[in-house]
Amino acid sequence: MRYEFFLAWKYLRSRSRQNFITFISIMSILGVGMAVCSLIVVMAVMNGFNSELVEKFIGMDAHLTVHVPDQVSISESLLDELNSYPKIQSMSPQMSVQALIRSSHKARGVLVKGVNWEMEEKTSRIVESLKQEILTKNLTAEDGTPQVILGFDLAKILKVQVGDFIEIISPTKLMKRKMRGADLQKFQVINIFETNMYDLDVSLVYISLDMFEKMFENEDLDVFQYINILLRPNFQLEKDSEEIQKILPSFMYVSAWYDRNKNLLSALKLEKTAMIVILFLIIIVSAFNIANMLIMFIMDKTKEIGLLKALGAKRKSIIMIFSIQGSLIGIAGTALGFLLGLGLCALLKDSSWINLPTDVYYVNKLPVKINFQDTFWMMGGAMLICFVSTLYPAFFASKLDPVKALRYE
Numbered sequence: 001m002r003y004e005f006f007l008a009w010k011y012l013r014s015r016s017r018q019n020f021i022t023f024i025s026i027m028s029i030l031g032v033g034m035a036v037c038s039l040i041v042v043m044a045v046m047n048g049f050n051s052e053l054v055e056k057f058i059g060m061d062a063h064l065t066v067h068v069p070d071q072v073s074i075s076e077s078l079l080d081e082l083n084s085y086p087k088i089q090s091m092s093p094q095m096s097v098q099a100l101i102r103s104s105h106k107a108r109g110v111l112v113k114g115v116n117w118e119m120e121e122k123t124s125r126i127v128e129s130l131k132q133e134i135l136t137k138n139l140t141a142e143d144g145t146p147q148v149i150l151g152f153d154l155a156k157i158l159k160v161q162v163g164d165f166i167e168i169i170s171p172t173k174l175m176k177r178k179m180r181g182a183d184l185q186k187f188q189v190i191n192i193f194e195t196n197m198y199d200l201d202v203s204l205v206y207i208s209l210d211m212f213e214k215m216f217e218n219e220d221l222d223v224f225q226y227i228n229i230l231l232r233p234n235f236q237l238e239k240d241s242e243e244i245q246k247i248l249p250s251f252m253y254v255s256a257w258y259d260r261n262k263n264l265l266s267a268l269k270l271e272k273t274a275m276i277v278i279l280f281l282i283i284i285v286s287a288f289n290i291a292n293m294l295i296m297f298i299m300d301k302t303k304e305i306g307l308l309k310a311l312g313a314k315r316k317s318i319i320m321i322f323s324i325q326g327s328l329i330g331i332a333g334t335a336l337g338f339l340l341g342l343g344l345c346a347l348l349k350d351s352s353w354i355n356l357p358t359d360v361y362y363v364n365k366l367p368v369k370i371n372f373q374d375t376f377w378m379m380g381g382a383m384l385i386c387f388v389s390t391l392y393p394a395f396f397a398s399k400l401d402p403v404k405a406l407r408y409e
Contacts, residue, residue, distance in 0.1 A: 038341075098221075099205075
């Protein structure tokens with residue numbers, strides 16, 4: 001072992017004549033540890049949120065969506081052309097419009113989706129969120145009564161259950177006050193889904209595609225029609241999107257799930273970056289404590305430094321001694337923070353006592369996912385900051401004049 005390492009370790013373990021220096025050393029280790037712990041926990045929660053939201057969006061949304069102009073019908077030939085692409089696992093043609101839904105208790109604006117349910121349940125994971133199995137796949141009862149599927153939060157607001165009846169009213173009829181008799185279409189609630197994504201559970205309504213066309217075909221409304229596509233597991237989203245676009249006419253275009261949720265994903269990325277910067281600033285403050293501790297230690301050990309230089313120690317060796325001493329504090333603090341961070345993440349992951357409002361956070365539990373590659377990069381950054389903080393005190397020690405340091409010895 002080089003003597004620089006030996007002396008650095010000896011100085012770190014020795015009790016200073018000024019106990020205050022030892023106290024600052026301990027506080028420096030704790031400061032770095034708490035900052036690294038906070039960084040690991042925050043990053044784990046942010047990664048968890050990101051993964052949870054992406055999984056939910058891909059599950060409830062499609063990998064790709066083909067947007068079809070409202071003046072063009074979705075024909076069987078178009079679906080056959082798309083089906084010729086080998087990476088497509090399933091498709092679901094849909095139409096959607098903003099409308100009003102009303103029960104005997106309340107009314108609310110919703111997004112009404114007209115779907116072919118047999119195709120929809122193969123494409124969307126919404127079927128996993130249903131409270132019970134759907135027996136009538138065409139969303140029409142045997143007596144011809146149209147049926148509807150509602151979100152859990154919407155059903156709570158409307159105070160309806162499976163078997164109850166609601167009315168769906170188009171905005172044009174509402175504006176023209178044509179809300180009597182035959183103008184109102186009654187639907188029977190056949191099922192309720194709960195995705196734990198408040199925006200979906202409070203605003204989404206499914207009816208059959210045939211009933212949708214019957215209700216809204218002659219209405220002057222902004223009706224959107226599109227084809228949701230679920231790709232096979234070995235998909236490459238950008239490449240597959242480009243290949244499918246080549247199959248389509250020029251007036252249709254393809255968008256990926258992340259294009260439709262770009263604002264939310266950008267906000268998550270910005271929030272994650274901001275939190276990393278803030279927490280690294282805390283590490284920098286802790287590193288200043290290391291620098292202050294080293295300066296005070298150097299002042300306390302001035303005579304010993306002078307003796308080392310008088311015995312032939314080079315400036316480089318003096319720099320190494322105090323850089324190693326400060327770096328050991330940084331390593332100890334980082335290791336402490338890593339262990340505390342892992343423990344806290346495990347506690348948060350297994351805890352059932354944290355309930356989040358789904359109308360704000362999209363999820364009802366605190367998601368935690370540790371990315372060890374990111375974690376080790378952050379630990380490396382923390383140790384680098386601690387090392388840099390040692391350079392000024394170490395250079396200061398190396399410049400001490402041995403004659404002045406030993407003058408009164």
